[in-house]
Amino acid sequence: MNQQPIIQTADLRKIYGMGDIAVAALDGVSVRIDPGEFVSIMGPSGSGKSTLMNILGCLDRPTEGQYILAGEDVSNLDKEQLAAIRNRKLGFIFQSYNLLSRTTALKNVMLPLLYDQDNHRSNEEREEMARAALASVGLADRVNHQPNELSGGQKQRVAIARALINNPALLLADEPTGNLDSKSSYEIMDLLHDLHDRGNTIVMVTHEPDIAKHTQRVICVRDGQVESDGRDGANNCAQPGAGD
Amino acid sequence: MNFSEILHVAWEGITANKIRSLLTMLGIIIGVAAVIVMIAISAGTEATIAEQINSLGANLIIVTPKRGTPGASRTLLYDDAEAIAEEVHGITGVASEQTTTTLIVKSTDTALEMTATGTTADFPEVRDVPVGDGRFFTQQELDRTAKVAVLGYGIAIDLFGDADSSGADPIGQTVTIGATKFTVVGVMAEKGLVADVDYDGRIYIPITVVFQKFLPSQMAADRVRTIYAQAESQETMESAILQIESLLARRHDVELDSPDFVVQTQQDIISAQEATTAAFRSLLAWVAGVSLIVGGIGIMNIMLVSVTERTREIGIRQSVGATPNDIRWQFLTEALMLSLVGGLIGVVAGVGGSWIFGASGDMRTVIVPTSIVLAFGSAAIVGVFFGYFPANKAAQLDPIDALRHE
Numbered sequence A: 001m002n003q004q005p006i007i008q009t010a011d012l013r014k015i016y017g018m019g020d021i022a023v024a025a026l027d028g029v030s031v032r033i034d035p036g037e038f039v040s041i042m043g044p045s046g047s048g049k050s051t052l053m054n055i056l057g058c059l060d061r062p063t064e065g066q067y068i069l070a071g072e073d074v075s076n077l078d079k080e081q082l083a084a085i086r087n088r089k090l091g092f093i094f095q096s097y098n099l100l101s102r103t104t105a106l107k108n109v110m111l112p113l114l115y116d117q118d119n120h121r122s123n124e125e126r127e128e129m130a131r132a133a134l135a136s137v138g139l140a141d142r143v144n145h146q147p148n149e150l151s152g153g154q155k156q157r158v159a160i161a162r163a164l165i166n167n168p169a170l171l172l173a174d175e176p177t178g179n180l181d182s183k184s185s186y187e188i189m190d191l192l193h194d195l196h197d198r199g200n201t202i203v204m205v206t207h208e209p210d211i212a213k214h215t216q217r218v219i220c221v222r223d224g225q226v227e228s229d230g231r232d233g234a235n236n237c238a239q240p241g242a243g244d
Numbered sequence B: 001m002n003f004s005e006i007l008h009v010a011w012e013g014i015t016a017n018k019i020r021s022l023l024t025m026l027g028i029i030i031g032v033a034a035v036i037v038m039i040a041i042s043a044g045t046e047a048t049i050a051e052q053i054n055s056l057g058a059n060l061i062i063v064t065p066k067r068g069t070p071g072a073s074r075t076l077l078y079d080d081a082e083a084i085a086e087e088v089h090g091i092t093g094v095a096s097e098q099t100t101t102t103l104i105v106k107s108t109d110t111a112l113e114m115t116a117t118g119t120t121a122d123f124p125e126v127r128d129v130p131v132g133d134g135r136f137f138t139q140q141e142l143d144r145t146a147k148v149a150v151l152g153y154g155i156a157i158d159l160f161g162d163a164d165s166s167g168a169d170p171i172g173q174t175v176t177i178g179a180t181k182f183t184v185v186g187v188m189a190e191k192g193l194v195a196d197v198d199y200d201g202r203i204y205i206p207i208t209v210v211f212q213k214f215l216p217s218q219m220a221a222d223r224v225r226t227i228y229a230q231a232e233s234q235e236t237m238e239s240a241i242l243q244i245e246s247l248l249a250r251r252h253d254v255e256l257d258s259p260d261f262v263v264q265t266q267q268d269i270i271s272a273q274e275a276t277t278a279a280f281r282s283l284l285a286w287v288a289g290v291s292l293i294v295g296g297i298g299i300m301n302i303m304l305v306s307v308t309e310r311t312r313e314i315g316i317r318q319s320v321g322a323t324p325n326d327i328r329w330q331f332l333t334e335a336l337m338l339s340l341v342g343g344l345i346g347v348v349a350g351v352g353g354s355w356i357f358g359a360s361g362d363m364r365t366v367i368v369p370t371s372i373v374l375a376f377g378s379a380a381i382v383g384v385f386f387g388y389f390p391a392n393k394a395a396q397l398d399p400i401d402a403l404r405h406e
């Protein structure tokens, strides 16, 4: 494939702490992910998966190395610029949903539109977009529910709708099914596969080989480095017992 | 985010915790209300003083010698008063005043130690101090240094008892002032204490008698302490003052820009009085200002707590694209809103409180519009000032740290 990659990193390092207690959470990660891929990231606990995801999601900055997101070098952007990138190019799905409490599903989904500096939409427009996004994740009848009135699976659907609303180039999901029972997990995975089929690029961290094996590509991380990178269902991650 | 969205988000932040927001605003409410009430009270006091001073004669021009004028060969003389009466246009009356040294004043059964006030026939009219009983002395009596006296309301009672009950009618009686016997021809109406002068405690005698009998020998015999001139109207005041100044400068042979006399109006005296209350007022302003600052610290405190409590919310907003500026504005607007809503409630409370004070107590209050602007404006400034630090703290949070916050 000769198209421009969505993600291209070169030798990413993330060092926590200083001097003797310094920990290299990432120790030279170079990956390339192309548009339309659905990638799982696996690896033992503490191997640096979340650290990598946070950097890929522009929530955190690498200590060293380069990260080119959809053709734009974002390694050295300032906070304001990173916020704009998160808003326009990225959709993040967290294990713990990270929805605003005491705020309806609709308003949660509208939130990214509020911070969209390029498009000034009317409140009606934003509401309409949020309703459509909620409908696309199967929650048309839950728009006015607050997070505490929703099940875990429903909360994660709201979070996915929120991640989708700005039409991002990349969806990042850090253990999206980590807090869910298996039935809800499969529903969420079905939804993610659906989104993939519709052309979305998805990078997902998971502990469950079961879930990982349905993705095209599995990247295995250990001690802050890419241990293996297998395509087409191949999974050579050292399993089981690596996860928690 | 546009302005209305920022307002909306801030409003939701405030209403999410209504009781706490109200308590936070309390400091501002009290501060703003205090500024308005205190200024209303001091303005009320000043208005009362101003009215009293104005009650001592309308359109009054007051001429006094200038103390400590170097080389002033002459001071204010009785002739000066007569010249003003004759030559100045636009005035309706002139009265001059000179006080005796302290003397013994006796009726048949009472003796008092006091001064007597020598004045002229126009006095009641010019000073707006009307005669209650009998009459004031006349120009003829003045010219022939008649030994007649008019008693202040309180002095009449002191010397002759309360005429309404058992006391004798003072009119026609004799009082001895120093060694001279005077016939009482009138008693002044009750006036009370005005600008620290007890008008009821005075005895008026013809100024010519004072010159003749009661001045220390080293003083020029016809020296007066004050000349009062009454202008026809507010409009003629200025021209009358100019005429008096040039007339006296000419008579005293001094330059107009370095006179040996001072020409004042009631407004000048009111201003001088206000200067004495200004210290009191600035103390009140300080007290009110401090309570506003305390209110501001309350806002800062709560905003800091709120930023900590809502760290996760901040992280969520940042993760979907809120910039540091968006976050800063959100919390700054919240602080500002708290102080403005508090300020608004404070204005209502202050205006209402001033009104209740004025209506119920014996304290007079005048609500000063600028005090409302001042208090409300201060509340806004306090909000921005004390809101900035917490807002900035929120804005500087790292998205990843904020999201991890428990």
Ligand SMILES: Nc1ncnc2c1ncn2[C@@H]1O[C@H](COP(=O)(O)OP(=O)(O)OP(=O)(O)O)[C@@H](O)[C@H]1O
Binding pocket: A016, A017, A023, A024, A025, A043, A044, A045, A046, A047, A048, A049, A050, A051, A052
């Ligand atoms: N803020 C931090 N300060 C210091 N060390 C950190 C910090 N965040 C992560 N680490 C360290 O970096 C390493 C990688 O952490 P990370 O959260 O990326 O692991 P993970 O692969 O996501 O693990 P899990 O599967 O348990 O979620 C760990 O050793 C962790 O202790």
Ligand SMILES: [Mg+2]
Binding pocket: A049, A050, A051
């Ligand atoms: Mg993790």
